[in-house]
Amino acid sequence: MEDQLKKIRKFFRIHRRLPTYQELANLFNFASKNAAYKLAQKLIDAGFLEKDETGKLIPKKLFAPLPNSGFVQAGFPSPAEEELIDTISFDEYLIDKPESTFILRVSGDSMIDAGIHPGDIVLIEKGRTPKDGDVVIASVDGEWTLKYYHKEQNKIVLVPANKKYQKIYPKNSLEIGGIVISVVRKYN
Template sequence: MRINRDNEHLNTLKDYYAEHKVLPSYAGIAELLGMKSRASVQQLVSRLKENGYLDNKVPRRLVPTSKFLERPLVGSAPAGFPSPAEEALGDAISIDDYLVEHPSATVLVQVDGDSMIGAGINSGDIMIVRRESRPRVDRIIVAIVDGDFTIKYLRKDKQGYFLEPANPAYPIIRPDNDLQMYGVVVGQFRKYDE
């Protein structure tokens, strides 16, 4: 892909898509990017399609590809002692591709409460949950206990399955009647105040 202004134009289109959830028409692209000729827009779109960022599977409408939605992975940052800050461009990843293996079996669940704070799960966090009726022991799961949702570690002992919080202020949960495994937590995210 041409370095000149293609990356700048691509980033402008990404910001537009994030705000409007649709890409502009060719005329809209010209206006958005300040391009005077339709040929310039067509050449840009052609380059973006060749490089895998755009597609037009829907007749007369541009759509973003998964590559369009990728974000650059610029390295790692130690959470211990500081290290020299060098932005080493690495691979790009799509958050969906990274966290969602089975879209039809994946849901989002918002956390309400602090019983899993010791596992780094705060109230308000969004959990990515893969629907699964038989998660493995020692995984963080979403369960339905006696009709109520909860997020806890799934544990097992001689008495059977139970749910363990990651906060000592809360007791373990042994269901009175019914324990259903709703799904396993495969990731989480939160938005910090700006």
């Protein structure tokens, strides 16, 4: 089943859409569309694909799981090996709840020691209760900044990841805009 998904993902990567049943049949050298239809149905039942209300195949939210392409120091994984260039959909990998997730570009270096640099893009999910240690976007003195969310004996502390800045003990109200669920950086 993994092999079949691999082929379909490859089609998806190349054509930027999922195949029709005829195309699916060609992909697997089936003489009949129906074989493809049944295969697709099986993959749908197994939760790997989805269908439109019009019957068209569409990618599941988590269509392509992250390929286990090995660790950097463990010998060089050849990208020529098909499996490694198997597309992952970063969209679906990064975003669980599209309706409550949004994007910000980071300015300032207050979280630089947490690996969040100016110019990076952060994905923020709102409406979730922050856990101790989460990176949150919070309103401090009318300005929104990124900080670690910590608790010290039942009191909330906002901690920057940069020695240049100080911890913040919010006095009255503390507004949390959301918690940072991922960081994306692109060079050049």
